[in-house]
Amino acid sequence: MPDSSVNIVIGGEAGQGLVTVGDFLAKALMRAGYEIVVTQDYQSRIRGGHNTYAVRVSPEPVYGPRETIDLLVALNAETVALHKGQLTAKALAVADESVDLSGVPGLAVPFKSLCPKPIFENIAALGVLSRLLCLDAAWLEGIVSEVFARKGEEAVAGNLKVFAAARAWAEASGAGFSCMPPPMRTDKRLFMHGNEALAFGALAAGANFCSYYPMTPATSVASTFVDKGTKLGMLVEQAEDEIAAINMALGASYAGAKAVVPTSGGGFALMVEGVSLAGMTETPIVIVLAQRPGPATGLPTRTEQGDLNMALYAGHGDFPRAIYAPGTPEQCFELAYRAMNQAEKWQSPMFVLTDQYLADSYRAVVPFDLAALEPMAEPALTCDDPAGYRRYADTPCGVSPRLIPGFGEHLVVLDSDEHTADGHITEDLTVRIQMMDKRMRKTEGIVSSIVPPTFEGDEKPDILLACWGSTYGPALEAAQILRERGVRAAVIHFSQVYPLNPDHFLPVFAKAGRTFMVEGNHSGQLAQLIRQQTGYAFDQLITRYDGLPVTAAHIMDRLDRL
Amino acid sequence: MIPLEQYGEFETAWCPGCGNFAINKALKKALSMLDLAPHKVLVCSGIGQAAKSPHYLRCNCFNGLHGRSLPPAQGAALANTEVAVFAESGDGCSYGEGGNHFLAAMRRNVTMTYLVHDNQIYGLTKGQASPTTAQGQPTKFQPAGVASMAFNPIAVAVTMDTPFVARGYAAEVDHLADLIVQAARHPGFALVDILQPCVSFNKVNTYAWYKARCYKLGADYDPTDRNAAMLKAQEFGDRIPIGVIYKGTRAPYEGRIDSRVRRPLATSKPDMAKLASMLESYA
Numbered sequence: 001m002p003d004s005s006v007n008i009v010i011g012g013e014a015g016q017g018l019v020t021v022g023d024f025l026a027k028a029l030m031r032a033g034y035e036i037v038v039t040q041d042y043q044s045r046i047r048g049g050h051n052t053y054a055v056r057v058s059p060e061p062v063y064g065p066r067e068t069i070d071l072l073v074a075l076n077a078e079t080v081a082l083h084k085g086q087l088t089a090k091a092l093a094v095a096d097e098s099v100d101l102s103g104v105p106g107l108a109v110p111f112k113s114l115c116p117k118p119i120f121e122n123i124a125a126l127g128v129l130s131r132l133l134c135l136d137a138a139w140l141e142g143i144v145s146e147v148f149a150r151k152g153e154e155a156v157a158g159n160l161k162v163f164a165a166a167r168a169w170a171e172a173s174g175a176g177f178s179c180m181p182p183p184m185r186t187d188k189r190l191f192m193h194g195n196e197a198l199a200f201g202a203l204a205a206g207a208n209f210c211s212y213y214p215m216t217p218a219t220s221v222a223s224t225f226v227d228k229g230t231k232l233g234m235l236v237e238q239a240e241d242e243i244a245a246i247n248m249a250l251g252a253s254y255a256g257a258k259a260v261v262p263t264s265g266g267g268f269a270l271m272v273e274g275v276s277l278a279g280m281t282e283t284p285i286v287i288v289l290a291q292r293p294g295p296a297t298g299l300p301t302r303t304e305q306g307d308l309n310m311a312l313y314a315g316h317g318d319f320p321r322a323i324y325a326p327g328t329p330e331q332c333f334e335l336a337y338r339a340m341n342q343a344e345k346w347q348s349p350m351f352v353l354t355d356q357y358l359a360d361s362y363r364a365v366v367p368f369d370l371a372a373l374e375p376m377a378e379p380a381l382t383c384d385d386p387a388g389y390r391r392y393a394d395t396p397c398g399v400s401p402r403l404i405p406g407f408g409e410h411l412v413v414l415d416s417d418e419h420t421a422d423g424h425i426t427e428d429l430t431v432r433i434q435m436m437d438k439r440m441r442k443t444e445g446i447v448s449s450i451v452p453p454t455f456e457g458d459e460k461p462d463i464l465l466a467c468w469g470s471t472y473g474p475a476l477e478a479a480q481i482l483r484e485r486g487v488r489a490a491v492i493h494f495s496q497v498y499p500l501n502p503d504h505f506l507p508v509f510a511k512a513g514r515t516f517m518v519e520g521n522h523s524g525q526l527a528q529l530i531r532q533q534t535g536y537a538f539d540q541l542i543t544r545y546d547g548l549p550v551t552a553a554h555i556m557d558r559l560d561r562l
Numbered sequence: 563m564i565p566l567e568q569y570g571e572f573e574t575a576w577c578p579g580c581g582n583f584a585i586n587k588a589l590k591k592a593l594s595m596l597d598l599a600p601h602k603v604l605v606c607s608g609i610g611q612a613a614k615s616p617h618y619l620r621c622n623c624f625n626g627l628h629g630r631s632l633p634p635a636q637g638a639a640l641a642n643t644e645v646a647v648f649a650e651s652g653d654g655c656s657y658g659e660g661g662n663h664f665l666a667a668m669r670r671n672v673t674m675t676y677l678v679h680d681n682q683i684y685g686l687t688k689g690q691a692s693p694t695t696a697q698g699q700p701t702k703f704q705p706a707g708v709a710s711m712a713f714n715p716i717a718v719a720v721t722m723d724t725p726f727v728a729r730g731y732a733a734e735v736d737h738l739a740d741l742i743v744q745a746a747r748h749p750g751f752a753l754v755d756i757l758q759p760c761v762s763f764n765k766v767n768t769y770a771w772y773k774a775r776c777y778k779l780g781a782d783y784d785p786t787d788r789n790a791a792m793l794k795a796q797e798f799g800d801r802i803p804i805g806v807i808y809k810g811t812r813a814p815y816e817g818r819i820d821s822r823v824r825r826p827l828a829t830s831k832p833d834m835a836k837l838a839s840m841l842e843s844y845a
Contacts, residue, residue, distance in 0.1 A: 190844035233824045240666035244633040251634025255642035256828025405622035406644030415625040
């Protein structure tokens with residue numbers, strides 16, 4: 001089956017408004033009924049540099065980004081120079097008439113004569129694009145009207161006029177770009193990226209406290225909480241540092257809040273002592289770890305899946321935890337909700353691992369079924385025997401009854417030291433063993449509620465692609481390409497990477513010919529974990545760690561070299 | 563008034579003669595005067611001998627990490643309006659490891675009371691200098707004398723216009739209890755820095771040393787005069803003032819919380835209809 005997608009890349013300097021063009025266009029395409037995958041590539045600077053906003057669009061499902069470009073919107077000359085090598089046979093570059101397009105199939109747009117002021121150039125570009133893509137003007141006109149409504153009727157009319165003029169100009173120019181096949185979806189979907197979906201998953205679970213220290217690419221989780229969470233009753237506080245952020249959240253959780261802390265690798269490194277504190281005090285907390293390439297400051301605005309090991313081993317001593325790794329915005333929502341619920345249920349820290357690619361990747365998201373969410377575990381507010389209340393009472397499942405301070409005469413005593421059942425410091429080593437066993441007993445419950453990996457493709461594949469987190473889509477697409485070549489292929493995707501239940505995947509591995517683990521890091525961290533826990537070794541690793549997302553083409557290139 | 567026995571009697575890990583005993587007594591007395599039943603009191607502490615204090619008091623207790631008494635205290639105070647929140651720790655925990663949190667807490671100004679047991683030495687790790695040890699003072703680990711200048715928490719707090727800044731002395735139990743009462747009643751962040759003799763490791767700042775120097779601020783001193791407080795904050799040597807050094811009127815953080823935030827958070831459930839309509843706006 002030929003690739004029916006069109007890859008539109010808008011390139012320019014930070015500050016030129018390329019994200020505005022991209023967001024308007026991508027949202028219009030979604031509303032029209034297309035499938036989209038947005039990839040944003042930007043540099044760690046406020047203005048200048050070279051940034052891109054890529055929209056891969058198709059009437060068919062699209063699972064990941066693509067390197068080759070069909071429609072290049074160049075907001076400056078540098079964009080043409082940097083990307084002309086990626087242009088496909090049918091490609092067209094769109095730029096202002098002042099940009100040199102020699103040697104490139106291009107369309108020179110007289111932006112200056114189409115726009116009364118430079119500020120309208122984004123809208124003019126949308127007018128041209130909508131014509132080239134044969135997208136009904138109404139989809140973009142609707143979005144332009146909605147967005148500019150708050151600036152008044154005059155602003156709406158002014159923008160619509162420029163949009164129409166640019167579209168008419170494009171039509172008259174007779175520019176040759178093949179129209180996309182018509183869209184197939186008619187259902188309503190949400191224009192949302194991974195971090196927004198993640199934040200909404202937490203909010204649906206009742207998250208009402210967030211303390212954070214800003215760090216790319218976790219910031220948009222916090223900003224969604226600021227914009228939307230506050231309206232739902234959430235308290236959001238910018239802490240002085242990540243150490244304060246997690247400790248503040250633990251204090252709030254102890255006092256009755258449902259707390260979540262978003263951060264990224266370097267920030268999470270600072271939170272590690274707090275993770276351990278959550279383990280010892282058995283305080284529910286969800287840590288959203290939006291990964292970017294390390295070590296240290298690494299590539300601050302690029303993507304990687306390099307922090308699994310840190311999430312696995314963060315914190316001194318042993319304590320139970322679970323690590324989720326969503327592969328799509330839908331999974332971001334589901335697993336953030338689940339992490340909140342599991343944190344409450346097992347009174348342990350829970351992690352959601354995302355990454356810059358997924359965090360910034362807009363998709364056409366099927367609306368979440370709020371009514372179908374499983375009920376949230378809740379702490380009790382009062383008890384019948386306040387004098388007899390013991391925060392760390394020993395129980396068969398390891399979970400002790402959690403009460404909230406101040407809501408009755410019971411006392412809730414937590415300690416980072418080893419403690420007795422009533423929460424007080426102890427150096428009684430028998431109690432130590434009892435408490436350690438009690439905490440670790442929760443592992444059984446956590447293991448029993450593992451989200452199993454999903455399996456898609458041929459039952460007995462020649463090639464099995466294993467993956468986790470955001471590499472899901474690219475792996476699915478690569479398997480599809482393999483099948484088109486006549487190779488039996490399948491994908492197994494882990495959306496929970498810890499703990500693991502070997503029964504969920506070893507039988508699948510056993511049926512496969514060759515097995516490959518696809519990961520966006522250097523060392524193959526999940527492959528190592530699986531080997532460590534089961535002895536199973538993948539035939540080959542397919543990794544990527546240049547800061548860009550794994551793509552189907554990247555996977556195919558590695559497979560073809562073997 | 564709540565009877566003192568309600569706050570319990572405990573066996574402690576403190577050295578005989580430690581100033582912590584008197585501070586514990588003063589705190590119980592203050593809570594009784596404040597009419598706060600044990601379940602309405604929430605104490606967060608860090609690590610060290612002082613940080614064990616809430617274990618020797620019937621109360622809700624979050625005994626967290628070294629230097630981190632303030633972040634959980636503020637988180638708890640913001641989340642839960644059903645309890646009065648205190649943080650309690652030593653000078654190393656509060657001004658060394660937790661220095662950044664101290665600065666941020668003064669800026670943030672959440673209503674809570676910060677009790678710092680200031681013994682000018684690290685006791686639990688057996689005698690190193692603390693941030694408040696005097697420059698030049700020899701210790702077991704700095705035998706040639708402490709090279710760095712001592713931190714002045716009172717002066718820093720006054721500079722930050724912290725709403726309530728007081729210095730107490732462990733041996734003056736009633737005076738200290740009264741300071742804690744005033745601190746807990748004052749809106750915003752309240753600091754009570756408490757001079758506390760360490761009988762095991764601080765051979766300079768002894769009971770006799772403090773007795774010869776500490777004096778109570780009299781009725782003639784106006785703690786609302788910030789310039790006077792700035793001068794008073796710098797008085798530490800032959801004469802050491804104890805009492806309320808500064809009382810300000812800076813509005814607490816709680817007044818700046820979005821009115822849509824419903825506290826206590828424990829009883830605040832998400833409005834699913836509102837959430838659903840919010841999601842609609844992404845279509």
